Amino acid sequence: MNIAIKKDQWINLAIIAVVLWFIWFASSHFDEYTIRILNNIAIFIILAASYNLINGVTGQFSLEPNGFVAIGAYVTALLLVTPEAKLYQYAIVDPYPFVMTLHANFVTALLLAGTFSALLALCLSFPVFRVRGDYLAIVTLGFGFIIKILAINNPEVTNGSLGLNDIPEFSNLYWTGGIAIIAVIVVLNIVNSKFGRAMKAVRDDEDAATAMGVNTFKAKTLAFCTSAFFEGVGGGLLAALLTSISPDLFDFFFTFQLLIIIVLGGLGSTTGAIIGTVLVIGGSEWMRFLDEPMKFLSYETTAMPGMRMVVFSLILIFIMLFAREGIMGKRELKDLFKSKKKGDK
Amino acid sequence: MILKVDNVTKNFGGVTAIKETGFTVNPKEIYGLIGPNGAGKTTMFNIITGNYAPTSGQVIFRNESLSGLKPHQIVRKGIARTFQNIRLFSSMSVLDNVLIGFDFQARYSFLESIVRFPRFISEEKRIKNRSMEILDYFGMSSFAHDKATDLSYGQQRKVEIARALATNPELLLLDEPAAGMNPSETEELGEIIKKARNDFDLTVLLIEHDMKFVNQMCDKVLVLDYGKTIFEGRPCDAIQDKEVISAYLGDFHND
Amino acid sequence: MDVTIFMQQMINGFSLGSMYALIAIGYTMVYGVLRLINFAHGDIMMVGGFLGYFGIAVLGLPFAAAVLLAVVGSALLGMASDRIAYRPLRSAPKISLLITAIGISFFLENSFNVFFGGVPRAFPVPPYMEKMVEVSGLMMPVSAILVPVVTVILLVIILWVLFKTKYGMAIRALAFDVDTVNLMGIDANRIITLVFGMGSALAAVGGIFWAVNYPSVEPMMGVLVGLKAFAAAVVGGIGSVGGAVIGGLIIGFTEVVVVAFFPELGGYKDAFAFVFLILILLFKPTGILGLDFEKSRF
Incomplete structure (x- = not known):
């Protein structure tokens, strides 16, 4: 048994080494367009793995990512933009004095972004999880709108609908990829602990979990706040990648994309979340053709912006109706090896 | 009384x-x-x-x-209980089902589980051993890694009682x-x-x-x-x- | 504050609240029988508004006929969504049902966006609806009176169906216990489809009133309204039709009154419903008239 654990650890280390090598190789060899997509994939792996913790592992349907990503992005942007850059971009009203004094290095900014998101998630947990959690989806959906309303109506802090610009471009593949590795390890460590077991128990049968002495409120809140933390961090990375953010960037489509990712990969599987991210973010680039004019035989359609979203929603409904387990079901990479071994016997 | x-x-x-x-x-x-x-x-x-x-x-x-x-x-x-219509955690193994009973008895914190502190490892080992002992008592230890809901009805009932006993x-x-x-x-x-x-x-x-x-x-x-x-x-x-x-x-x- | 302006605002609040109520009833009934937050409900209201628009602007129907078209079309759409997407998932984990509902919502919004464009289309309000009438010294358009009156009539009909007919009793029984309904010799699935039909028909009426009031329709019009109407249903007490009406009126009044008296809060108008939702969940999770569902199903 001890040897088996060690073998698992070696495999994990080997996977991390390969990913690190790939990050180095990609950074030095690939063109800018490819690196941009890889950055997106890395950030979405962070978001999907943590989103999966509340939706897939704990089974509580939440629609929170866009709100918390927005918070993370704004916190990071406010901490990173230099005072000179702030001075000229607040066009609607002058910023509050404290906005001018905010400043931090990249790591601190990301940590603060995550912490701030997690604290807000904690505040939402009390009204929502005190009753069974049925309302989580609607409360988090509303929360996304509220964040947008707050961002638009407080130009003294957020510069209103103009958003924040000239955010230093700190994010690169080392940052996004490195943090993605950390996020996945943290999420997997949580899943493979008593906390993860409690979350799965809540998903499978909440009453039975309670009857085993599990504090289901705590299990749900931990999952939700952890998700929010990494969504905040991911938002910060996104802000430092895009260099400019505005309230419209974080609309519901953002969350919808993540939902497709985790559903396609298999709700409850972190491996699935990673596979789903690569497929959806990669596929989404490829599906851009859907939004453009098309030629059927001799008949040419006009450009149809948004066609991609129609296709996305149909994919989601289709998976739910006909392939509810997604690609991985609830299994992880190591389970695949296990079942193989069994088959060999 | x-x-x-x-x-x-x-x-x-x-x-x-x-x-x-x-x-x-x-x-x-x-x-x-x-x-x-x-x-x-x-x-x-x-x-x-x-x-x-x-x-x-x-x-x-x-x-x-x-x-x-x-x-x-x-x-x-x-006070522990079982249910009229057996309610095991359907996605989990028999062992994990019993481990849930130890949820509140495992002494490590959230942060310790994230960074895999020695206490996490020793506590997990302790409750896993205890769980296996209980399963063994019910003659179920050979099924520890099977999915709980794949067992026969009678076996599931035993697992449910074992799980309840895990809460001590x-x-x-x-x-x-x-x-x-x-x-x-x-x-x-x-x-x-x-x-x-x-x-x-x-x-x-x-x-x-x-x-x-x-x-x-x-x-x-x-x-x-x-x-x-x-x-x-x-x-x-x-x-x-x-x-x-x-x-x-x-x-x-x-x- | 001038008394007439005050009365004017009261009527506006009542009118807005009635629209929220019409939509909230659908949410509350579906939640009652399926424990599902039907995210697509707000979009069905949008489809109702669009059908009304097509009826008048494209087919040249009179207003009443366009309303009928919208009601029937939306009811069919609601029932179809249940039949095609929700019914196969009756025994699936609830999260699958919720994800499907989000999928349908997003599908409706975006397909209307693709095919009809995101730019609001002016709704051809019949002239007699815009005519100003004087009621005890107050000038107001016919539509402002029509909305609450129709809401009250529809509410009476709904309550009659729920409490006086066999199907209504089955709907209420279903909220507590599936077996009872089967014992009554009624197919629970048919009842659920019926609930979707009724809720969607009411949403269509709400959608047309909305279109008359703002006078326009656009693919995203159901998103925020749907969210607020659901909040209204929770505030009033989920599962209770009367509660949905009370919740809708509370939120409608609050929006109108706060904006009228504190214009500086106007930017936050869309946030009030959310604040109500959080407060009610904190202090009285079952809502004002709420039924205690958890205990009934254990």
Whole structure:
């Protein structure tokens, strides 16, 4: 048994080494367009793995990512933009004095972004999880709108609908990829602990979990706040990648994309979340053709912006109706090896 | 006395499910709660476990009132339960199902689990060993890594009891443990429950329809009908009690 | 504050609240029978508004006929969504049902966006609806009176169906116990489809009133309204039709009154419903008239 654990650890280390090598190789060899997509994939792996913790592992349907990503992005942007850059971009009203004094290095900014998101998630947990959690989806959906309303109506802090610009471009593949590795390890460590077991128990049968002495409120809140933390961090990375953010960037489509990712990969599987991210973010680039004019035989359609979203929603409904387990079901990479071994016997 | 149900009444909307009922259970007793369908037996369980708050009255466990405690807190005081229709965690292995019972007994924090502190590793090892011991006691350790819901019905029932024992209870509530089992399985289960009572120092409160099983198992029974106590005493006396017989006959007529 | 302006605002609040109520009833009924937050409900209201628009602007129907078209079309759409997407998932984990509902919502919004464009289309309000009438010294358009009046009539009909007909009793029973309904000899699935039909029909009426009031329709019009109407249903007490009406009126009044008296809060108008939702969940999770569902199903 001890040897088996060690073998698992070696495999994990080997996977991390390969990913690190790939990050180095990609950074030095690939063109800018490819690196941009890889950055997106890395950030979405962070978001999907943590989103999966509340939706897939704990089974509580939440629609929170866009709100918390927005918070993370704004916190990071406010901490990173230099005072000179702030001075000229607040066009609607002058910023509050404290906005001018905010400043931090990249790591601190990301940590603060995550912490701030997690604290807000904690505040939402009390009204929502005190009753069974049925309302989580609607409360988090509303929360996304509220964040947008707050961002638009407080130009003294957020510069209103103009958003924040000239955010230093700190994010690169080392940052996004490195943090993605950390996020996945943290999420997997949580899943493979008593906390993860409690979350799965809540998903499978909440009453039975309670009857085993599990504090289901705590299990749900931990999952939700952890998700929010990494969504905040991911938002910060996104802000430092895009260099400019505005309230419209974080609309519901953002969350919808993540939902497709985790559903396609298999709700409850972190491996699935990673596979789903690569497929959806990669596929989404490829599906851009859907939004453009098309030629059927001799008949040419006009450009149809948004066609991609129609296709996305149909994919989601289709998976739910006909392939509810997604690609991985609830299994992880190591389970695949296990079942193989069994088959060999 | 380990458990005292003190004059409990429970109303749902306008319907009275339990009316001014009380009983006491002594340590290491196997106590049966019987009665026709809809008599309020499962409601009584749900009141003891804190899933329902009684409309009036209270439950006292080891000289301490359970009023106001949440269900998971009551489990931590030492009351565990099984369900009428077995409710194992369907996506988890047998071992993980039992490990859930140790959830509140594993002493490591959230941060310790994230960075895999030595205490995390030693505690996980400890509760895994304990879980395997319990599974072994029920002869189920060879199934530890199978999916719980792939087992046979009788095996699932054993896992459910093993899982309840993992919470280290003093009082075990069994909701129709023999339901859906054939006579030989029922007999085996009865033996296990009796044995576990001695080996784990348990008091058992059980709901059961199978009168033969009740007769064989219980030191004492309480018969409920429409939420009221109609008999309390030895099981062999219960089946000769007029009121009990008419309550059951009435039930058969309804069927 | 001028009394007439005050009365004017009261009527506006009542009118807005009635629209929320019409939509909230659908949410509350579906939640009652399926424990599902039907995210697509707000979009069905949008479809109702669009059908009304097509009826008048494209087919040249009179207003009443366009309303009928919208009601029937939306009811069919609601029932179809249940039949195609929700019914196969009756025994699936609830999260699958919720994800499907989000999928349908997103599908409706975006397909309307693709095919009809995101730019609001002016709704051809019949002239008599815009005519100003004087009621005890107050000038107001006919539509402002029509909305609450129709809401009250529809509410009476709904309550009659729920409490006086066999199907209504089955709907109410279904909220607590599936077996009882089967015992009544009624197919629970048919009842659920019926609930979707009724809720969607009411949403269509709400959608047309909305279109008349703002006078325009656009693919995203159902998103925020749907969210607010659901909040209204929770505030009033989920599962209760009367509660949905009370919740809708509370939120409608609050929006109108706060904006009228504290114009500086105007930017936050869309946030009030959310604040109500959080407060009610904190202090009275079952809502004002709420039924205690958890206990009934254990």
